[in-house]
Amino acid sequence: MAPPLPPAAGLDGPRRTTRASAPPPPVLHLPPHRPAELSRVPAAVERIVEVRRGDTLLSLLRRVGLAREDARAAVDALRPVFSPRELQSGQEMRLTFRPGPSGTLQLGAVRFDSGPDQEITLTRDEAGRFSAAAIDKRLTLSRARATGAIEANLFQAGMRSGVPFPVLRQLIQLFSYDVDLQRDLQPGNRFEVVYEQFEDEAGRPVKSGDVLFAALDLGDRSLAFYAFTTAEGQRDFYTRSGESIRKALLRTPIDGAEITSGFGMREHPILGFTRMHKGIDFGAPAGTPIYAAGDGTVVALGRRGGYGNYVRIRHNARYATAYAHASRFAKGLAVGSRVRQGQIVAYVGTTGRSTGPHLHYEVLVDGRQVDPQSVKLVGRRLQGPELKRFLAAVAEIDRLRAGPQDRVLVAERPAR
Structure with a gap:
């Protein structure tokens, strides 16, 4: 179920x-x-x-x-x-x-x-x-299903298929654990999503709810994620085999941004000489939210030389991430603040030594910068009775996906 x-x-x-x-x-x-x-x-x-x-x-x-x-x-x-x-x-x-x-x-x-x-x-x-x-108002809760082909990017494909913006935002965050949404997606790739939808008495959709299933066909590989709530009340997404997609760190800590500079040696655009670029740059409009790549504690926050406005988060004894050139920090954030993966910590800017609005993102292992795209960390795996409950939930979603209708009524209740 x-x-x-x-x-x-x-x-x-x-x-x-x-x-x-x-x-x-x-x-x-x-x-x-x-x-x-x-x-x-x-x-x-x-x-x-x-x-x-x-x-x-x-x-x-x-x-x-x-x-x-x-x-x-x-x-x-x-x-x-x-x-x-x-x-x-x-x-x-x-x-x-x-x-x-x-x-x-x-x-x-x-x-x-x-x-x-x-x-x-x-x-x-x-x-x-x-x-x-x-x-x-008394709204009816249904489940909506949408699929579509990708031409330019996932956001445009979802909008063309009528997927509500809040659902699209969830999709982008889900896939960012495993996919570089700028470089991995190709024209002709397809997506699928099943999500909650609230309708008024006339049957008109008035707001969307949680994503229940998300899939992405990349041609050479496919991803399929199922929502599941554990006995402790923790809701997360898992692969068909029961492995959590929530890695220790997000692959992309920003929505829909393009990688403008990778990790490694490069000619510095301002200084003019070749030097080591110890992170990844994501080009994005000023004000775009920057998300914490993982759960952790803020250990640095403020102005930091050429980095401009800078945030560093310690995730465990070995891993940390850093975010630079921000225009401003999230309200209430301070050194010592605990943050959750996906929580907004800052907004894209061009402070410090920068040629335009972008996020400079670093992953540090034992205090040393490494290529963020080389870090591979796996999530938890369901076992025992919870795995059995999860597999039953997978079967229920798969039956819904195989059905002829795009919308299936499941319950009626007052809106949340």
Whole structure:
């Protein structure tokens, strides 16, 4: 069977967060247009209003006819469940108007989406008080499968096949353990991915979840990785035989970057003479995230001569990695910080002795720089009962992959 899904919490009803405001004046002033129609309104009238560029919650509510005091009371009621700063141009607000005490229409309710898995409601009681609630939508969890041929790179191939960006990012990180995504990929290579997908009541995909399976056919070799959660609750990816793909060090500590200079003797682009290049350079736009190649402790952080902004991480008694020319460091990172493999530690820049934005990456063994591409470290291997459970999960995923449908319904639960 597939990796266990999180418990279906919250099936007894949607979660609400509410707060009531002080009573404003009970009657709203209506816009002056079409008074004859407003005198013959039904029990409720609904309108959809689109947020304009430059709108605030207050100005939008004023625009649909609320008195200033009422609009302020409504915004105050919304604050605990929705930040007014999160209002976005193009967002739709569904407004319900009801007849007031004097026969004029007054705002009775406002509903709008704050994200793919949450709806905000603002309601007004008979005393004129507003209250707001954040309601988790009930989304359906399915499994989606996508395949595609690579022409230029994995990212473009995935986008062409409709793979969501968060899933693509997971794929790139998964394959970076074993593949140089710039040099190993060739036109005609193929990828496959099975991932969680959340759909709304109309069956529309609204957000993606975890990758369950990933495969890459490189022509001369193939990779296939299966997600599995151990008895200790540790989720990881394994080969079909049960060997973890999580090596001690990532092969590529940056997404989608091109190797611009390898390890070894070269003519220095600034100094002009030949010298040993003790790492690998990855060309990438300024600001691109740099990931820790493995679990470890930050032992150096700061300005370091020609390296510019520099981070060194000690992974164990023998191995360390270094990252140079960064524009800045990850927020909160300091000497002594513990980091996890894949955690952002810095961002690409061109500080120090550098001709342009890039990452200079080093692997050190016993304090001496070695070619990062020559380091071969294997992951853990599942054994005993855990291996048996894993092989059952592999069989379940393989049945799904062999099926005729690209999407298979597996469960229904509130969104995470």
